[in-house]
Amino acid sequence: MTQALAERLAGVVGPDHVLVDPAVVEGYVRDWTGRWRGDCALVVRPADEGQTAAVLAEVAAAGLRVVVQGGNTGLVAGGVPEAGDVLLSTTRLTRIGPVNPVAGTVVAEAGVTLAALQDFLRPHGLELPVDLAARESCTVGGMAATNAGGIRVLQQGMMRSQVLSVDALTVDGRPLVRMHPLVKDNTGYSLSALLVGSEGTLGVITRLLLRVVARSASRAVVLLGLPGVQAAVDVLAEMRVRVPQLRAAELVDDACLRLVLAATGEPDPLPRRHPAHLVLELADGPAGLDRLLTALAGAGVTDDPLIDLAAADDAAGVRRLWGYRDRITESVSAFGVPHKFDLSVPAARTAEFVERCGALVREWPTRDPLSGRSPRPFFFGHLGDGNVHVNILDADPRDDALDDAVLTLAAQHDGSISAEHGIGRAKAHLLRLNRTGDEVAAMLAVKRALDPDGRLGRALLPFDGARRPG
Known part of the structure; x- marks a missing residue:
């Protein structure tokens, strides 16, 4: 069956985009951490929504399960398939545009990486408000499917706040949701909103209408060394009142910083070691830094002998200070x-x-x-x-x-x-810790309405398809 299906899918997407060689497939069946590994019958990479619909129809006719994968930057095994699954990669769905600067929106296909989208928006003076350390690899479709957050939730909200509408397909390739190029559209249930955070288990997102905001020409960053986590919480409480425009507030403990220094060879940003660190960001470069330092002084932070501080308002300095936070994940994996x-x-x-x-x-x-x-x-x-x-x-x-x-x-x-x-497969068995039995039953009812045979995805819900990977 697999060989016959592979031949039919090659007729849809081209033979170069149906992958069956185990050495090539390996990069798709192991998650970003290296901890979770699965298997699959084949990987297929459609180039547009038409091809995606045709692929889904062929897989449905074969009676196989589909696992959708974007940049494979997930950390809970939600995109890890099992033997016999067809892995549908969105990495060729990479068209961007049009951008509407009046409405503050842009259209992007599901396989567009966050970095590529930001590069596209830069000449327009715009940006997607969500930012992640995995920006070079993560895709906007995956970000929507997991309701990604990142470092700017403090000011701009999570991915759900940025997704206005989507194009999406059912598990057998029929249209499920059609994108409407409107900021306001209250015509019935928002199926687009339902798909955000669904972890690829209700439908296959192919294109998104996203909210964008004015890009900051410059930024200001302060890195504080503090006596502990509670001190970081207390400083942040003061700063949220004194600087309502605060864009980011990131915690880094000493163990993380030591790991980054060991992995990268970068110098210590502060003269002394501290149990906890707080990274604060504000827009507007020098003016923003003045506001940050004035607020910290007003809160008594800059005069505290137990606290050290490093600051930057130039592009290189901002990148350097953010690097101590952004490079934690890769530094952890290096060890x-x-x-x-x-x-x-x-x-x-x-x-x-x-x-x-x-x-x-x-x-x-x-x-x-x-x-x-x-x-x-x-x-x-x-x-x-x-x-x-x-x-x-x-x-x-x-x-x-x-x-x-x-x-x-x-x-x-x-x-x-x-x-x-997300919940993925790694946490599905513990969903009961945060959701009642009635809530899980309601989720399962939605799942069965949109995917009655349970053939789309292996994440999220505590049913047969959500077993922990080996």
């Missing part, structure tokens, strides 16, 4: 296969959670079978919206009990087991 967690907790409980989670990890009885070392925790994230990323090195990659313990601890602190990366 092993991590356990990665994307959690949110209320601001009032952030410091408590970090302390208790750190203790849990350091006292965990299972060691890395290769190095023999005990697990080490690393904490960073988007402090402005309560999003804490927990990365753990030197833990057995197969130790699912450690995952469950960390996620359960987040729920016990009134938090969420998924702030922005």
Whole structure:
């Protein structure tokens, strides 16, 4: 069946875009962390919506499951297929435009990377308000499917706030949603909004109408070294009142900073080590930096002998300071296969959670079978919206009990087991920690209405297709 299907799909997309060679397919069946690995019958890469519809119709006729994948930057195995699945890659859906500067919108196909979209918008003086460290690889379709957040949620909101409308197809290739080029359209249920955050389980997004904003000509950044996480929370509380235009507020603990310095060879940005660091960003270069420093002085931060500060208002300096935050993920992966967690907790409980989670990890009885070392925790994230990323090195990659313990601890602190990366397959069995039985039943009812045979995706919901990958 696979050979016959591959030949039919080659007739749709061309033989160069139906991949069956295991060496080539390997890059599609292993997730970004290296921890989750799957398998698939083949990878198919359509070039437009027409080809995508035809591919879906052929796969449906063959009775196989489809897993949609964008840039493969997911961290919860949502895009990891299993043997017999067809992996549909959106990486050739890369058309952008038109841009409407009056309405503040742009149209982009699902496979457009965030970096490519920002490059396209730059000459128009515009930008997508969402920014992620994986900007060179992540796609706007995947960002919508996971309701991605990133470093500017504090001011601009998550991806759901930027998606006005989409084109999407059903699992068998029929039109599900048609994009309307309007900022306001309240004609019935918003199926586009339903697909945002659905993790590729309800429909296949092919094109999006996105909200864009004026691009900042320059930025100002301050990196603070602080006595602890609670001090970072307290400073941020002051700054949100004193500087309402704050664009970003990022937490970086000392362990993360040390890892970045070791991986990159960059110099320490501050004269002393600190348990926690806070990266603050404001627009408008020198004027923005003046506002930031004035606000910090008014809050008594700059006179505190326990606090150190580095600042920049030029492009090179801003990139350098942001690099200490942006390069955490790649630095963690340079030292092993991590356990990665994307959690949110209320601001009032952030410091408590970090302390208790750190203790849990350091006292965990299972060691890395290769190095023999005990697990080490690393904490960073988007402090402005309560999003804490927990990365753990030197833990057995197969130790699912450690995952469950960390996620359960987040729920016990009134938090969420998924702030922005999604549920995927890695967390589906713990959805009950944040959702009631009635809520899960309602989600399953929507799933069955749009995909009655359960053949689209393997993420999100605790049914047969959401098993943890091996």
